[in-house]
């Protein structure tokens with residue numbers, strides 16, 4: 442633990458694992474999310490896209506080229522095709538942990554129990570399979586403690602509302618579409634697109650919406666967001682250049698969630714500015730810095 446050197450935060454800051462514990466495991470895989478939960482993250486972030494046959498999968502880029510051994514747009518591939526791809530080895534080829542008899546004693550390397558039961562690297566299949574939103578929701582609802590999920594709609598205009606529609610149907614099946622108390626919703630929907638958030642609010646007013654910003658455009662300069670949006674999510678660069686923006690957002694009544702905060706100095710800045718959530722690829726490191734583990 443970082444006891445003694447831990448930052449003192451005036452109020453609890455939610456630590457959100459960006460694409461899972463994506464520093465340690467391939468982004469958007471079950472292994473990355475499992476690791477984030479084990480690390481103690483309060484919440485998980487994921488991007489969702491529609492496949493050609495209408496399934497929501499957790500993939501950041503429009504194409505699968507960077508994060509898998511396949512090629513092409515997610516929207517042009519069916520789930521079964523995506524299921525045949527390897528979404529893990531681009532990051533770091535999975536290797537069976539070496540068995541060291543002196544360290545591990547007799548028996549096989551996989552005898553040593555750990556939280557996953559699969560050894561340190563996690564289940565190889567969980568490090569390489571495409572992840573559906575459904576499977577991620579199962580993980581979240583079975584986590585054994587409250588874990589929130591921030592779902593980002595990636596929204597090619599050609600889908601005209603289908604991403605949001607499918608998302609809400611899926612949440613419905615998990616009983617997460619209409620939280621009894623919106624302030625305690627386990628789900629929030631994020632987007633760079635105000636239109637996407639508007640669609641979500643219109644169909645599911647109980648789900649908090651989060652407006653993502655990579656720069657501040659004139660209508661939002663004084664801290665106001667699109668109508669009905671409760672949470673602002675500026676990129677860390679905005680706050681480095683203009684730390685006073687957090688106070689403006691707060692004065693307008695908004696929560697502030699910041700992405701993607703991996704550097705200790707940026708964590709310090711966020712604590713100093715009193716943000717509500719830090720979205721990071723390194724949840725364990727941030728939790729340590731905050732003195733939470």
Ligand code: G3P
Nearest residue numbers: 486488501593653700720
């Ligand atoms: O959590 C917000 C952040 O994920 C937005 O940017 O490109 O990583 O989806 P991006």
Ligand code: CA
Nearest residue numbers: 486487488593
């Ligand atoms: Ca995202």
